[in-house]
Amino acid sequence: MRQQIVAGNWKMNNTLSEGSALVSSILEKITHPKGLVVIAPPLTNLLSVGVQLNGHEGFHLAAQNCHHETRGAYTGEVSASMIAEAGATFVILGHSERRQYFHETSEMLAAKVNQAISHSLRPVFCCGEPLEIREADKHALYVETQLREGLFHLDEASFRKVVIAYEPIWAIGTGRTASSGQAQEMHKTIRNLIADQYGAAVAEDTTILYGGSCNAQNAAELFGQPDVDGGLIGGASLKADDFATIVNSLS
Ligand code: PEP
Numbered sequence: 410m411r412q413q414i415v416a417g418n419w420k421m422n423n424t425l426s427e428g429s430a431l432v433s434s435i436l437e438k439i440t441h442p443k444g445l446v447v448i449a450p451p452l453t454n455l456l457s458v459g460v461q462l463n464g465h466e467g468f469h470l471a472a473q474n475c476h477h478e479t480r481g482a483y484t485g486e487v488s489a490s491m492i493a494e495a496g497a498t499f500v501i502l503g504h505s506e507r508r509q510y511f512h513e514t515s516e517m518l519a520a521k522v523n524q525a526i527s528h529s530l531r532p533v534f535c536c537g538e539p540l541e542i543r544e545a546d547k548h549a550l551y552v553e554t555q556l557r558e559g560l561f562h563l564d565e566a567s568f569r570k571v572v573i574a575y576e577p578i579w580a581i582g583t584g585r586t587a588s589s590g591q592a593q594e595m596h597k598t599i600r601n602l603i604a605d606q607y608g609a610a611v612a613e614d615t616t617i618l619y620g621g622s623c624n625a626q627n628a629a630e631l632f633g634q635p636d637v638d639g640g641l642i643g644g645a646s647l648k649a650d651d652f653a654t655i656v657n658s659l660s
Contacts, residue, residue, distance in 0.1 A: 412616050413444030413632075414572060414639040415656045416533060417646025418473060418501060421451060428454040432461045434649035442467040443659040444639055447499050447533070448646075449473050452487060459496030471499035471533065474507055477520035489524040500525050501641070503535045503559060505578045515558030522560060526567045533572045533641065534560055535620070536599075540579035548577070549598050556599065561606050568607055572616045573599060574641040580621025582643060589630045589637075592619045596636035625651040628658035 423431060428450050439446060449471035450458045462468040472495075476486040492500060502525065503518045513521075518534075525532045536555040538548040552575070560571060575595050580587050587595075596617045604612035619631050620641035631637050639659060645651040 411614050411638055412572075413659045414447060414616055414618060415442075415444065415652075415659060416447035416449060416471060416499070416501070416572075416574075416618065416639075416641045417652055418449045418504070418620075418641060418643050419451060419454075419646060420473070420506070420643060422647055423450060423454060425454055425457060428458060429461065431647065431649060432458055435652055436461065436465055436468075438649055438653035439656050442656050444656075445469055446656055447471045449499070449501055455492070455495045455497060469499055470497045471501055472497045472530075473501050473504070475500050475502070475521055475524055475530070477517045477524060479524065489521075489528040489530055493528040493530050497530060499533055499572070500530045501533045501535065501574075503555070505535060505537060505576060505581060509578075515555065518559040519562055522563065522571070526563070526570055531570045531572060533574050533618070535574045535576050535641070537574075537576040537578055537581075537621070543577065543579060548595065552595065552599065553602055556602060565607050565611060568603075569611060569614065572618060574618040574620045575599060576620035576641060578621075582622070584622050586622040586624075586627050586631075587619070589627075589634050592631055592637055593634035596634065600636055623655065625654035625658075628655040629660075632658050632660055 447469045459470045472492040475489040507513045536552045538551040542551045600612045616638045618641045623640040624645045
């Protein structure tokens with residue numbers, strides 16, 4: 410069965426003490442989430458947030474990235490096994506900020522996905538087009554290429570571990586959300602691609618999140634779309650009240 414998920418991507422925000430206060434507040438406000446709640450803090454907070462989430466049903470820990478090799482001389486990097494042993498069960502991969510600022514290629518992302526799965530981490534695989542591609546009406550093909558190059562090498566059992574996050578780049582951190590119609594259209598397109606690759610049953614079971622200026626005001630409408638199974642939340646995940654409202658918007 411398809412899972413509903415709200416994931417909070419803190420990006421490079423929150424020191425240990427700030428993160429601890431935010432998680433305490435989130436746990437006070439969200440007692441019985443309708444779906445899974447995934448928190449992706451910076452690496453320095455991974456262990457401590459994991460300890461705080463322990464025993465809270467429905468709450469999971471995620472890292473925001475992992476390296477594409479198993480181990481070695483990669484100063485400043487962290488492997489999937491390190492993240493898994495620290496308590497994460499999810500890892501965000503292919504976020505547009507990583508693709509853009511850290512030059513992550515589809516080849517690297519495919520290897521990261523393999524690393525994640527072989528260490529029992531569920532990838533939250535981000536895809537989405539820049540504004541000029543949307544304006545040229547080439548967004549469906551652009552996202553299809555991202556999925557084919559980064560994910561569709563997986564066998565069915567591995568693919569079933571993946572969560573997809575459709576995040577149009579023009580909507581991330583800009584306050585310019587995709588309309589619920591635009592989100593539904595792309596989520597349906599993505600589900601159809603999965604059906605062609607893995608069959609209708611797998612497509613039906615795949616969780617596809619929307620990300621891009623999703624907030625307390627628009628979450629319910631976005632999550633009300635038949636192919637939108639929750640959200641990947643950036644800015645609004647840093648405010649406990651807003652994040653709780655978004656989680657409570659799951660239908
Ligand atoms: C994100 O970075 O994944 C994101 C969706 O950010 P925001 O919600 O701030 O647009």
